[in-house]
Amino acid sequence: MGVAIVTGASSGIGLGVSKKLVEMGHRVYGIARDFSKTVFKDVNFIPIVCDLTDTAGLVKTVEDILEREDLYILVNNAGVGYFGPHETIKPKYIEEMVRTNLIAPLVLTHLALRSLRKNQGYVINIASITALQPGRFGCAYAATKAGLHQFSSSLFEEVRKSGVKVVTVYPDITQTPFYDKLNFEPEDNPYCYLTPECVAGAVEFILSQREGTVVTQVVLRPQRLQLRKK
Numbered sequence: 001m002g003v004a005i006v007t008g009a010s011s012g013i014g015l016g017v018s019k020k021l022v023e024m025g026h027r028v029y030g031i032a033r034d035f036s037k038t039v040f041k042d043v044n045f046i047p048i049v050c051d052l053t054d055t056a057g058l059v060k061t062v063e064d065i066l067e068r069e070d071l072y073i074l075v076n077n078a079g080v081g082y083f084g085p086h087e088t089i090k091p092k093y094i095e096e097m098v099r100t101n102l103i104a105p106l107v108l109t110h111l112a113l114r115s116l117r118k119n120q121g122y123v124i125n126i127a128s129i130t131a132l133q134p135g136r137f138g139c140a141y142a143a144t145k146a147g148l149h150q151f152s153s154s155l156f157e158e159v160r161k162s163g164v165k166v167v168t169v170y171p172d173i174t175q176t177p178f179y180d181k182l183n184f185e186p187e188d189n190p191y192c193y194l195t196p197e198c199v200a201g202a203v204e205f206i207l208s209q210r211e212g213t214v215v216t217q218v219v220l221r222p223q224r225l226q227l228r229k230k
Contacts, residue, residue: 001044002121003069005062005112007031007052007104008078010038012176013126016196017075017203018045024204026073029065052078052104053096062111071115075203076105076148077126081141083182094140101144106151113159120163120211124203125152129172129221156216165214167206171199172221187226194220 004021008014009030018028019040027044035047050061065071080100082093109123116123128142131149135142149168156166174194179185186193202218209215 002026002072002119004028004073004075005031005065005071005108006075006077007108009047010035012178013171013174013196013199014075014077015040016200017077017126020197020200020204021073021075024207027069029069031061032078053099055099055103055107058104058107059111062108066111066115069115070119071112072119072121073124073207074108074112074116074122075124075126076108078104079126079128079145079178081138081178081182083138083141083184085137086139089140097140097144101141102147102151105148109151109155113164116164117159117162121165122207123152123155123164123166124206125166125168126199127152127168127170129170129219131168132170132219153216156214160214165206167215168217169199169202169206170217170219173225173227174199182230184227184229186222187224187228189224189226191223192226193222 004026006014006018006028009018010032018030021028022042022044029046029048031048031050033051050058052058078100080097082089125148127148128145130142131145152166152168171194173186175186206215
């Protein structure tokens with residue numbers, strides 16, 4: 001049994017990945033701000049309440065985990081997005097996206113690398129398709145995900161000789177609570193969105209490779225692209 005940390009684990013992709021890792025026999029420390037609506041319960045799923053934008057609090061939380069556990073998998077999944085013409089995005093929202101989508105994964109990976117080297121483990125970063133193509137009306141969000149993409153690619157070259165695997169997953173539109181506070185959402189057609197289980201399946205595929213083979217990038221897209229305004 002390996003130990004994993006998954007951020008944004010209370011719902012959506014993070015919860016889907018956490019369930020899959022538990023199913024695969026791993027013990028998962030799930031990090032999120034609020035687990036009050038999370039119905040998943042398992043002895044190997046340990047919810048940890050933490051605000052990723054509070055760097056000092058995040059460092060203390062993760063150091064406490066690493067004092068007790070040897071880490072095998074780090075999944076940097078938590079993300080937040082605000083969309084519209086860039087001139088309309090408030091500075092506090094820009095800062096929240098940068099702290100959640102980019103700074104938190106960099107800090108978490110920094111804290112985890114020593115343990116991951118010891119176990120020849122995995123850093124799995126959940127980015128976005130917008131990291132690979134222009135994100136119209138989501139410039140700042142796309143910039144944070146593109147930064148995560150570049151960090152992942154560069155980190156793999158830095159640590160590959162140590163046995164650490166660094167992988168980036170690029171999901172397109174996924175049916176999750178991500179859209180609850182936005183003014184658009186995926187069309188209600190299963191051909192127009194991914195599910196958290198789709199992304200969790202990609203994580204299972206990543207972890208199933210023979211030792212010595214690393215799937216460094218996985219792009220997931222629905223068959224059709226169709227959004228609707230609320």
